[in-house]
Each structure stands twice: as C-alpha cells, then as structure tokens.
Amino acid sequence: MDIVISPLAAADVEAVAALARRVWQHTYLGIISQEQIDYMLDQRYRAQRVNDELGMAxxxxxxxxxxxxxxxxxxxxxxxxxxxxxxxxxYVDPQRQRLGIGRRLVERVVARALENACETLILAVNKGNSNAIAAYRKQGFSIRDSVSVDIGGGFVMDDFIMARSLLAPATGPQQP
Incomplete structure (x- = not known):
C-alpha cells in the first residue's frame, strides 16, 4: 500500500466533501437526523468555506x-x-476504517501542534459516536467536558470535548 498524507488543495475540496457525505451517512444516521446531517455538511463542507480555510494561517x-x-x-x-x-x-472512508489511517492522521495533527508550540490537543466528538470515542481513547485522549451547542437551524451538537496532553507521549487508553 502506498500511503501519502499531503496538504489539501482547492482542486481536492469536492472529493473531500463527497467523502465527508459518505462517512456522515454511514456514521451519524443512527445518531442524528438526516436533516441535521445535511445542515451540518452544508455548513462545514461548502466549497467556499473550505477554500477560505485553506487560505488561513x-x-x-x-x-x-x-x-x-x-x-x-x-x-x-x-x-x-x-x-x-x-x-x-x-474522517476515514468507512471501507478503510480500522486500518490505522485515523491514527496516522492524528499523528499528523500532533506533529503540527508540536510545531506550533501547543501542549494540548482537543476535539469535539458526538456523545453517540462510541466507535470514535474508543478510537480517540486509544490515541491518548480523555473526556474533559460535556457540551450541548446550538448550531442554528433548530439543531444542537451534543458532544464530549476530549483532550490529550502533548507534554508526554500517549501511553494507551485514557480513563475519563
């Protein structure tokens, strides 16, 4: 297998949005409504928004x-x-999950965080996404907070905020 991690370019935005839709349909349909999935995908993966983010330092x-x-x-x-x-x-293609791809992507973010003098890496994960929560625990994250955030459109994100200290190497699953 030839595995390559590279910066996203404007030409890649459409493919990423399509992959996001596949992953969200596979993962979230039993957790949140189809209407909320559509709303959130439109918010987060609209080409203009992603392209704007690609230009941010x-x-x-x-x-x-x-x-x-x-x-x-x-x-x-x-x-x-x-x-x-x-x-x-x-997000990882559902057909390629549990092959270490997510771990490699987390490692990429950890390296970037360290390059930017960060000591802590945080994330938000839906409370109903038990597979992702377990995967993040294996990567050294633990639950720091529980939040419910109004995102407009009559929808709420019901998430755990997970955190990982970057001061010491991850030692395996962390307890809450």
Whole structure:
C-alpha cells in the first residue's frame, strides 16, 4: 500500500466533501437526523468555506491517499487559547476504517501542534459516536467536558470535548 498524507488543495475540496457525505451517512444516521446531517455538511463542507480555510494561517487541512485514492482527511486549527490546538475534523472512508489511517492522521495533527508550540490537543466528538470515542481513547485522549451547542437551524451538537496532553507521549487508553 502506498500511503501519502499531503496538504489539501482547492482542486481536492469536492472529493473531500463527497467523502465527508459518505462517512456522515454511514456514521451519524443512527445518531442524528438526516436533516441535521445535511445542515451540518452544508455548513462545514461548502466549497467556499473550505477554500477560505485553506487560505488561513491558523487552519490546516490534510488528506490521506492509499494507492492514489482518497481514504481520509483531517483539519486542525489553533484555538486562540495559548498552547492549544483543536483537531476539528477527522474522517476515514468507512471501507478503510480500522486500518490505522485515523491514527496516522492524528499523528499528523500532533506533529503540527508540536510545531506550533501547543501542549494540548482537543476535539469535539458526538456523545453517540462510541466507535470514535474508543478510537480517540486509544490515541491518548480523555473526556474533559460535556457540551450541548446550538448550531442554528433548530439543531444542537451534543458532544464530549476530549483532550490529550502533548507534554508526554500517549501511553494507551485514557480513563475519563
């Protein structure tokens, strides 16, 4: 397998949005409504928004290909809190999950966080997404908070905020 992680380019935005839709349909349909899925995908993956983020100095998007085919992507950003980076999006093609792709993408974000003098990596994950929560625990994250955020359109994100210290290497699954 030829695995390559590279920065996302404007020409890749449509493929990433299509992969996001496949992943969300596979993952979230039993957790949130189809209406909320459509609303959130439109909010987060509209071409203009992603292209705008590609031009920001404090936001990064990367894609992972396997044998030339898009298999996953990740975005991260500096939160504005000194020493903290947010893993904002991490999605892997459902047919390629549990092959270490997500781990590689987390490692990419950890490296970027360290390059930017960050000591903590945070993320938000839907409370009903038990597979992702378990995967993040294996990567050294633990639950820091529980939030319910109004995102407009009559929808709410019901998430755990998970955090990982970057001061010491991850030692395996973390307890809440």
């Amino acid at each position: 404090t936001v990064w998007w990367d894609q992972l290909t396997v044998d030339g085919q898009l298999a996953g992507f990740v975005s991260c950003l500096l939160t504005g809190t000194p020493g903290e980076m947010k893993l904002d999006k991490l």
